[in-house]
Amino acid sequence: MTGEDDKALLHRIAAALERLAPPADKPVDWATGNAFLWDRRGPRAIAPFDPVDIDLLTGIDQQKARLLDNTSRHASGHAAHDVLLWGSRGMGKSALAKSVIRAVQRQGEDMALVEASSDQLENLPALFEMLAAVDRRFILFIDDIGFAEGSAEPRLLRSMLEGGTSQRPANVRLYVTSNRRHILSRQMNEQDDPINPRDAVDDQLALSDRFGLRLGFHAASQDDYLAIIARYAAAYDLMFERENALLWAKQRGSRSGRVAWQYIVELAGRAGRSLA
Structure with missing residues (x-):
């Protein structure tokens, strides 16, 4: 085989590999779109964003009114809280968090949802840097949060909520759901710390205190x-x-x-x- 044949073969191989390779993701335009996902692959748009209509959510009227008010405040550039939605499984915590954002969008406010998984907390500072540069309001939604024993993530999240170097920017608020009011780890045992058995518990209780608005969801009658x-x-x-x-x-x-x-x-x- 000649050198020209070798080059032709290499070109054919390269062309075949390009055809097999998935197309590169388009850069995300944070200024448009109603919802986004942030995971190990980076950011991408969620389309369509069509959560359940807020008027269909029943039995949680007080929680609905308070979260809608807080979301509207943030969308308008007014003071608003980070929110912890806690309580019984299946009672609409996640549905409400998404529905209020869609309701505010339908009122003409320029706001978007960014959903991130709870195992991506260490990557959120990079996300915050992107969102801080956008002239738009965002809700960062983290569903069903929980931590492994000995995890540093509770302190990381506390830093994001209040005063740390990785603090979330002013145009972002966090909406977090948990089945537990104090976001304790699932196997939390006060005897795990033989020196001061309350320290491990108190450290995670302090995380709940960082949320200015805490909404409880109780089992349905x-x-x-x-x-x-x-x-x-x-x-x-x-x-x-x-x-x-x-x-x-x-x-x-x-x-x-x-x-x-x-x-x-x-x-x-x-x-x-x-x-x-």
Whole structure:
């Protein structure tokens, strides 16, 4: 094989590799778009951003009103809190955090959601640097946060919330969900520290204190559960029987907004309907 043949072969190999390689991600334009995701791959837009309509969220009226007010303040450039949404699983913490942002966007405010996973906290300072340079308001949403034993992440998050070198910029507020009010690690044991057994606990309690607004979500009563189903059923023109709805919850050992929505999905499926 001649040198020219070698070059031609290499060119063909290079061209084949280029065809196999995935296209490079387009740079994210933080100034446009309603929602973004920040993970190990870096930032990318979420489209479409279509969370549940805020008016459909039932049984959490006080939490809804307070979070909507706080979000509207931030969108308008007024003083606003970082928020911890804590409490029972399936009671609308994540849904509400996203729905209030969409509601504010529909009011004409220039605001966007940035969702980050709780295992990416060490990379958030780089994200903050990007967002600080954008003339726009953002909510950084971290869902279902929890920490491993001995993790440095609670102190890192505290630094972001109040006064540290990695503090979040003025145009960003954090909305964080947790199943626990004080964001303790799942195996927290006061006896883990033989010198001062309260230190490990107090360190993580101090993290909760950094959130200016803390909203609790409690398990649904039977009436709340049925009211949630009734609201969804009316919105999607579905009929339901009270006893059947209660049996659905009993079989799952839980009454919550999530279980209510799963029942609505079941009703739509039985009726040969789509919820899209």
